[in-house]
Amino acid sequence: MGRSVRLAVVTVALGCLMSAPAAWADPLDPEVPPRTSISVRTSLPNVQWGTPNEHDERGALSLAKLYIVDYALRHGDRSPEDRALAERMIRYSDDGAANTLAAKYPNAIAEVAAEYGLRATHPHESWQMSTTSTADVADFLNKKRVSDPESPILDWMSQPGSVAADGTVQDWGTAWLPGVIGTKWGWSDYDTVEVASASYGMGFTVAAHTYGTGPEQTADVLSAVPDVLTKLIARRLGLRVLE
Template sequence: MRYRTGLIGAIAAGVCLCAAPQAAAEPKGGDPSQVPPRTAISVRSVLPGVFWGTANESEPRAALSISKLYLADYALRRGDGSAEDRELGERMIRFSDDAAADRMAAKYPYAIDSIAQEYSLSATSGAGGWEVSTTSTADVADFLAAKVRTEPDSPILDWMSHAGATAADGTKQNWGTARLPQVRGTKWGWSDMPPPEVASASFGPGFTVSAHTYGTADDQTTDVQGALAGVITQLIPKR
């Protein structure tokens, strides 16, 4: 939430489809070059080295309320262990509560930059405050993949799995990556002023996915579903 002018200049979307040598297969299907440059998309397998993304996935863009993931992670693992931190974290993730984020950021002003350094998130910066922070879809997907691999019982993932249908400001939380198959949890972000700008980040069995769009929630849903319908299912572990 809250408006922050996004970085200007569209980059033509392309393909980044890679896998570590030990991976069983590369995810295929869906053509990243057909994704409009308004949208950046990143997909990660929980297997290190398996990923898919548009050419602009590493472009720094407004983090919007996706930055609350970083704030909450810092507070839970490096904070004072207070019940207040846990309450604020839950409000930030489940309901995208700005007031909770303001209080958390005031308590831990360097949280976003600390998490960026810890997880090597090169496009992520918290300078100036959470509401004007930047990140990339690649950073968000990498961060969530690390949480799923190393801390699957993190409260952050649980809160994403029980996100409110409606955010604290009344916004419906129901677009973008949340509309993909097998998604178990999602965090959304959006600007409060025109022009529209939205983000979403999700995880499911074996994968994480993040998207940012200079456009509406419907624009993002269209772009994400069009690109990833044949990709996500390949990353879900077979039983």
């Protein structure tokens, strides 16, 4: 099956997830370089996939802003100032806004991690040094998508700035997958090159972290996730995907 046909199958089949049977078995084990961790979650219980290192505790980078904003929106003072800061954090990955909101709600990351059962997510004195895993991020977004579909977080992710507050072009990784509606990116400001991205679409969420560049992450994600989703969903629908 050609690549364009595979991508079309993914996009169309995701809409059928809610009526597909819930039984699941690992459809394949694609080779993903250990530099990259990837996690995929879907609308069906236990229908998910991840690289062997998906539970590894890695730098949360700016994906930590998802947790801080979620706490501020649901447990904060509901002020217009908080909402404005939160929007800038999600759409433009604004570190200044994150510094302000993290200082106002210093327990945000720990509280969200406990509430959502994010085992690899831990705060640090600085939010920029907090940790998480791609499994935690994908699980978090999947729960938001299912239980809180009207969350401003999802809306803002669907309207990201093409350029972040610090001038970084936001365009790599999971955002390139077919069917993606919204994305949040993260990257390191230190000497070590490190990037992350997390996206959601109709019926799925996906998160990736790479010890490497944005283009490297995009290549790793596109080499694995479309085929995984195609074969996974095809099996749910009783179809056969030819190599």
